[in-house]
Amino acid sequence: MVSDTLDIQISKAATSRLSTINFENLVFGKSFSDHMLVADYADGQWQNFQILPYGEMMMSPAMSVLHYGQTFFEGLKAYKLADGRVSIFRPNKNAERFNKSAERLCMPQLPEDLFIQSIAALVEVDQQFIPNKANHSLYIRPFMFATEAALGVHPSSTYRFCVLTCPVGPFFSKNLKVKVETEFSRACDGGFGFAKAAGNYAGSMLPAKKAAEEGFDQLIWTDSREHVYVEELGAANIVFVIDGKMVTPSTRDTILKGVTRDSILALARSWNVPVEERRVAVTEVLEGIKNGKLTEAFGVGTAATITSIVEIGFNGEIFALPNPAKGEFAPKLRRVLDDIKYGRTEDLNNWNYIV
Numbered sequence: 001m002v003s004d005t006l007d008i009q010i011s012k013a014a015t016s017r018l019s020t021i022n023f024e025n026l027v028f029g030k031s032f033s034d035h036m037l038v039a040d041y042a043d044g045q046w047q048n049f050q051i052l053p054y055g056e057m058m059m060s061p062a063m064s065v066l067h068y069g070q071t072f073f074e075g076l077k078a079y080k081l082a083d084g085r086v087s088i089f090r091p092n093k094n095a096e097r098f099n100k101s102a103e104r105l106c107m108p109q110l111p112e113d114l115f116i117q118s119i120a121a122l123v124e125v126d127q128q129f130i131p132n133k134a135n136h137s138l139y140i141r142p143f144m145f146a147t148e149a150a151l152g153v154h155p156s157s158t159y160r161f162c163v164l165t166c167p168v169g170p171f172f173s174k175n176l177k178v179k180v181e182t183e184f185s186r187a188c189d190g191g192f193g194f195a196k197a198a199g200n201y202a203g204s205m206l207p208a209k210k211a212a213e214e215g216f217d218q219l220i221w222t223d224s225r226e227h228v229y230v231e232e233l234g235a236a237n238i239v240f241v242i243d244g245k246m247v248t249p250s251t252r253d254t255i256l257k258g259v260t261r262d263s264i265l266a267l268a269r270s271w272n273v274p275v276e277e278r279r280v281a282v283t284e285v286l287e288g289i290k291n292g293k294l295t296e297a298f299g300v301g302t303a304a305t306i307t308s309i310v311e312i313g314f315n316g317e318i319f320a321l322p323n324p325a326k327g328e329f330a331p332k333l334r335r336v337l338d339d340i341k342y343g344r345t346e347d348l349n350n351w352n353y354i355v
């Protein structure tokens with residue numbers, strides 16, 4: 001719970017878009033709730049927190065984010081619990097990562113309680129937009145960008161914090177065919193792969209497009225020095241089950257430290273499943289598939305949830321994994337994590353923040 005109360009000005013939308021949204025066929029990230037939250041940073045402090053009707057914003061064409069890319073985002077979800085209450089999953093972890101991204105991009109910190117109160121207030125105002133349906137939720141997109149109207153590579157003196165929400169269904173509707181990327185890199189040593197900086201995603205689009213043209217759904221990113229070690233799966237973390245152990249690349253400056261990754265590793269440890277966070281070589285994965293020791297591979301993220309991999313392509317060769325539905329861990333992790341998120345089981349770790 002948060003300590004002091006943030007003063008947020010609320011201007012309600014004159015008409016609701018709720019009836020225009022087709023909840024039976026939600027395309028991820030295309031339907032927005034009625035309101036958005038906006039706050040500005042100027043004179044060294046955050047001010048003017050407002051909840052406004054969702055809509056366009058004025059901007060200067062000289063606004064520094066457009067030229068030098070000082071911007072990053074977060075992604076988290078709100079759920080309608082079985083008892084009707086509304087919960088946000090682990091927003092403190094997103095607040096923490098928000099400030100790590102801000103620090104790396106030379107942008108101001110936003111205190112955790114302001115981050116959480118802003119989001120909770122927005123979710124409360126638009127709670128009718130939270131779908132009450134299996135695998136559905138309200139996706140929350142906080143972001144910050146540089147607003148100073150000045151050319152020149154230097155940190156902006158002003159910033160805007162904004163939060164949007166979208167009712168969503170599953171991001172991936174099927175198991176994935178993925179390609180090991182050995183030419184392009186998402187992030188490099190000393191860079192900012194650990195930050196949810198917009199630039200990381202801009203650079204990932206061309207390699208992802210090329211992989212899609214070859215028939216793959218996603219990329220497995222490898223280290224930028226040698227392309228020998230596995231790092232991530234597109235914009236999700238990656239987990240393997242090898243010899244009955246849960247194995248995942250250890251986090252470093254090239255890897256985004258996912259909240260979902262943290263949550264599933266915590267669950268596995270609570271079940272006494274051996275967990276290894278370490279470097280994972282591509283050869284270990286491919287050999288494991290061939291000799292049957294690697295039984296599962298899946299991507300984990302807020303948008304991706306837990307999405308199984310059925311095929312891995314490497315240098316023109318395809319390696320097929322066992323049927324994911326028969327996996328020992330992914331189906332159970334998916335079920336238990338959902339039971340917590342939707343309030344169907346006791347929240348032993350205190351992961352649900354009740355709005």
Ligand SMILES: *Cc1c(COP(=O)(O)O)cnc(C)c1O
Nearest residue numbers: 235236237256258259260301302
């Ligand atoms: C957001 C993201 C993840 C997953 O993080 P979660 O906190 O679990 O949503 C993993 N990798 C990348 C590159 C990401 O952008």
